[in-house]
Amino acid sequence: MKETFIRPTKEQFANIALQVTNRMRAHTLPYTAAISREISRTEGEHLGSGLYLMLRGEEYLLTNEHVAREIQGQPLAHQLAKEEFATRISNPFQAAPAPYDLALTRIDNAIWSDLKNQRLAVSIQRLALKHEPVEHEFLFTMGYSGERSYFSPTFETPFRESNTIFNSTDNRKPRIRFASQS
Numbered sequence: 001m002k003e004t005f006i007r008p009t010k011e012q013f014a015n016i017a018l019q020v021t022n023r024m025r026a027h028t029l030p031y032t033a034a035i036s037r038e039i040s041r042t043e044g045e046h047l048g049s050g051l052y053l054m055l056r057g058e059e060y061l062l063t064n065e066h067v068a069r070e071i072q073g074q075p076l077a078h079q080l081a082k083e084e085f086a087t088r089i090s091n092p093f094q095a096a097p098a099p100y101d102l103a104l105t106r107i108d109n110a111i112w113s114d115l116k117n118q119r120l121a122v123s124i125q126r127l128a129l130k131h132e133p134v135e136h137e138f139l140f141t142m143g144y145s146g147e148r149s150y151f152s153p154t155f156e157t158p159f160r161e162s163n164t165i166f167n168s169t170d171n172r173k174p175r176i177r178f179a180s181q182s
Contacts, residue, residue, distance in 0.1 A: 005136070020138050025142065030118070030120040031122045032051065032143075033050035033052055033078045035049060035050055035067055035076055035077070036077050036078070036086050037070055037077075038088065039074070042085075044077060044086060047067055048063060048066075048143070049063065049067075049142075050062055050064075050067070051063075053121055053122055054121040054122065059121045060104050060121070061089070062102065062103070062104050063104075064101045064102065065093075065096060065101045065103045066101060069095070071093065076088070080114065080118065081114075081117055091106045091108065092105065
């Protein structure tokens with residue numbers, strides 16, 4: 001029996017895409033790392049994003065090499081819990097530049113096992129060796145470009161479209177700790 005594909009209307013497709021996006025965002029958020037560049041002990045700016053990864057029984061932070069190389073200029077940090085300041089990345093990155101653009105650093109067990117940690121590490125077994133799309137597959141990407149991003153305490157995630165840096169003492173947005181400039 002031949003399978004028939006019924007094409008949704010534009011409105012139906014927009015509704016389906018929105019539902020899938022919201023579900024995937026909720027599913028992936030606990031595994032996603034917002035990476036910031038430290039300006040001072042109480043101030044930072046959003047730089048990029050990464051993925052918390054479980055590999056060989058230990059937790060790692062996987063990001064892009066172009067993000068990780070910024071550690072040469074200033075310390076980098078990631079945030080494991082809302083309402084908490086970011087944690088400085090203390091271990092070195094193992095990096096593969098373009099065309100791979102990947103970097104990996106181990107997260108110390110004492111930091112990861114802190115009771116305030118609200119993040120999860122995705123098991124390496126959940127990652128495909130290569131991208132093999134199927135017909136009608138949705139491709140979902142999640143990340144935070146350092147340009148035009150800011151941290152939203154309301155939604156507990158970085159957002160795009162900002163050119164303002166807020167810090168922990170900003171009276172207008174006292175809970176915003178990291179942001180980026182475009």
